[in-house]
Amino acid sequence: MAASAFFVLCSVPLCAGAGEYPWLSAYDPVQSIEKRMDPPKGFVRVKAEKGSFGAWLRGLPLKAGRPPVLLFDGRKKARQDVHHAVIDIDVGKKDLQQCADAVIRLRAEYLFAKGRARDAAFHFTSGDECPFGRWAEGERPTVVLDKVIWTRSGRAGTSHDVFRDWLDTVFRYAGTRSVDKELLPVGDPSKVEIGDVFIEPGSPGHAVIVVDLAVDAATGGKAFLLAQSYMPAQEMHVLVSPDPISPWYAAGFGDTLATPEWKFKKEHHKRFSGQ
Numbered sequence: 001m002a003a004s005a006f007f008v009l010c011s012v013p014l015c016a017g018a019g020e021y022p023w024l025s026a027y028d029p030v031q032s033i034e035k036r037m038d039p040p041k042g043f044v045r046v047k048a049e050k051g052s053f054g055a056w057l058r059g060l061p062l063k064a065g066r067p068p069v070l071l072f073d074g075r076k077k078a079r080q081d082v083h084h085a086v087i088d089i090d091v092g093k094k095d096l097q098q099c100a101d102a103v104i105r106l107r108a109e110y111l112f113a114k115g116r117a118r119d120a121a122f123h124f125t126s127g128d129e130c131p132f133g134r135w136a137e138g139e140r141p142t143v144v145l146d147k148v149i150w151t152r153s154g155r156a157g158t159s160h161d162v163f164r165d166w167l168d169t170v171f172r173y174a175g176t177r178s179v180d181k182e183l184l185p186v187g188d189p190s191k192v193e194i195g196d197v198f199i200e201p202g203s204p205g206h207a208v209i210v211v212d213l214a215v216d217a218a219t220g221g222k223a224f225l226l227a228q229s230y231m232p233a234q235e236m237h238v239l240v241s242p243d244p245i246s247p248w249y250a251a252g253f254g255d256t257l258a259t260p261e262w263k264f265k266k267e268h269h270k271r272f273s274g275q
Contacts, residue, residue, distance in 0.1 A: 020113050021061055022160045023090055033225065033238065034058045036085065039214035040223055040245035046194075046213045053275050054194030056110045057211045060227075061088040062238070072097070072233040082260035083237035084247035087227060095233045096171035099207045100179040102229035102236050103197055104170060106209060107272060108132075112163055120163075122182060124148065124173035135166040143173065176205030183270035189251040192224055195275045198257055198264040204231065206262040211238065214248065222251035230261060 021027050029035060039045055048054035063086040069077040072091050089105070091097050097105060108120045121131035128148040130141055138156035141148045155162060180201040186192075192210060199207040212225040225248060226239045239259055241249045249257070257264040 020056065020059065022109070022113055024061060024088065027061055029059065031062050031064060031088070032059045033062060033212055036062055037212065037225065037247065040248050042218060043214040043216050043223055046215050048194060051114065053110050056113065057106065057194050060211060062086065063088045069235050069237050077234050082239060084240050085238045087236040087238065089236055091229070091233055091235050092168060094168070096168055097229055097233045098231050099229050100174065100176045100199070101171040103179055103207050103209050104174060105167060108167060112160065117158055117163055122170050122174055123178045125175050125178045126173070130170050132163065132166050136162065141169065176207055177201040179207060180270065184273055185267070186269045186271050187266050189253060189266065189269060190222065192222055192251050192269070193271065193275065195272060197270045198268045199270055200262070200264060200268050208239065208259060223248040224251065226259060
């Protein structure tokens, strides 16, 4: 379809809101998590303040239907039984955007969408901080003998392309160990919020993120949706659940949160500061 024809046919809801998800050229709220995934019977979605991280995650765009999860090189993920839906966000062309990186990506993209890109900063596994603010000024980090040295050697700017390049560098040197240290402990699933992370640091470790939340109107019990990337780097996807309310997970899961490819403990329940 020609570009001119696209703009003629594109409805206001489809075009509106792409700035909230800046990797997209157009955004269709009908294909969002909120519109595509009804809460379990008897549950209602918890209120998410407009402009919050939770509201933004709930609005994440999904690919239509249930396509296969693809790896960074275009091949299909070996297991196609773990996902309920695929999030419409690029995975990149290199084996970088894995599990912890998906958490980083979503938090960083939220800050970018809200005009707070310069607030985005994550630590490498070495402990060195990599703030986008320095990258935007044209500075670039180089790892030399386990030391990070910054030099003014790159393209300056705050465009999404520049931001995306910064993210790839963060992905390269960050991981579950560093992301775990960025988060505050919660450890109580009854207090789960959208945006919370279940993360086990290690080599390998794993991380998943809560992308929606509902509450049982009668009992007050909570249920949540989880999203992940995995190894090798692959498209982010909303997970299925072993619970009868799949793809939702009951917050009262006991001592172990069992996801299709990892088991987490209560102490792995964390949260971003100022979420």
